[in-house]
Amino acid sequence: MIIKVQGLSKLYGNKIAVDNLNFSVKKGTVFGILGANGAGKSTSIECILGTKKSNSGTISILDMDPRTDRKQLFQRVGVQFQESNYQQEIRVDEICEETSCIYKEPRDWRELLKLFSIEDKEKSQVRSLSGGERQRLFIVLSLIPNPEIVFLDELTTGLDARARRDVWKVLKKLKSMGLTIVLTSHFMDEVEVLCDQIIILKKGKTVFYGTVEDAIKNSPYDKFEDVYLWYSEEEENVDEII
Template sequence: MTSPDELAIEVKGLVKRFGDVVAVDGIDLDIRRGECVGLLGPNGAGKTTTVEILEGLQEPTSGHVRLLGLDWKRSATQLRQRIGLTLQETRLVEHLTVEETVKMFASFYPRPLPVEELIGMVQLGEKRGARVGKLSGGQRQRLALALGLAGDPDLFFLDEPTTGLDPQSRRALWDVVVALKARGRTVVLTTHYMDEAEVLCDRLVIIDKGRVMTRGTPGEIIASLGADQVIELEADPALDLERLRPLPAVVSAQRHADRLSLRVKELHVALPSVLREVELSGARLRHLSTRRSTLDDVFIGLTGRSLREGTEEKAA
């Protein structure tokens, strides 16, 4: 049992309504100090609304929220000095240089990190004199990350921080998160990237339709599938799912457009039986591949759709 003093974030019964739309529907969260927790879910799941409430950008309809032992109604000034955040999109002054922008944001805090350190953390040393308006998308996002870290926060929020970034910028951001964890800081991350969640997060909370579907370490959540491997295949004509589901070591079978996805316990047992079924059916195999189970497989198993499906809604 985690004591309240060990918690960076404590959320009980969080609800947020926009008119008749329930964006967050009774979420509970306990996030320990010094861990990185990922909030996963498709667009419109309620994860961004949840994070915005934690950041003090929105008020909940009901529920109890405490950050670092404080709440927004009584301790807003203290919390603003102790948290940092990077939004999906940050608007900056185009004519200021990178160094000028970092200096300006650092001046907002009583004990900021040195400007040199902030610029170095996000690998923008060669761009320190460049104007913000001349930066690439990845460089602007790294600058936004430096600004969020300016106050040396105890608690840091990253909302879809690597969407649209090039591989180098993504890795640079990953390195910063790893460094924050090493210093005992708490990180809350929302992401659609499964590799990102598995590499960076100590624990995950999967949200859909405003509710928590499951939670645990990445390994625990993937293990909950009861299947280690996935077989994906396409055949012409299409195979009958009802003939594949009873095959040895097959845990479940689903169809996505023309492709069949079979989650299996023992690949060496399941694969020969699947190939025999293809042969018996007289179908022509157009595609066959195998891979290990992923977090996206977990979400498909829970909801029947992918984490990357859906459209962004206002209440996302």
């Protein structure tokens, strides 16, 4: 297993954000972490990456501890967060070049811009990009390290239907080349198309872990979107649905 998480728990004061999380991810697969806002998805990822300290549990990525081996992992793991903040005045080519300089064996960022259909924005300032173009740029930046694993947070937010499907095709191709992908998403069609396995969180606890097919089989519904709402009970918290 390329990622192993055992007994991960995280508290903020007396509040439990993540409660005894357990899962593993195989190399070359796509793993989805799902749940309503506040379910513990982002906290789980931050603990897994070592950017936040968990209260208990053990985590292994590429047979390394993300807390003690962060420098080595940094060169082999890519991360794209939904709320990525960059200087708005910087140009696309400048931020790509700066990112490339951090890594020992970076991927050709011009090739990645072309792969995600934003090569014509190379000389544009980040602030001039549309929401969808900015989102694709953030994915490009996460892939510049030429990582073995990439973490993608709400990767197609802001993209239209065609652009979303184009991104799916690229990720499927990268997966076929051995890339391991961990993602969060509120788009259940995306999860169905991309994910080999999923975990659904509710108030920090695991309410389902397995394949999309098993999730459907073990529920009273046929459509995965209904299944997800049933497991997460998001239908009772409509205000939280994005």
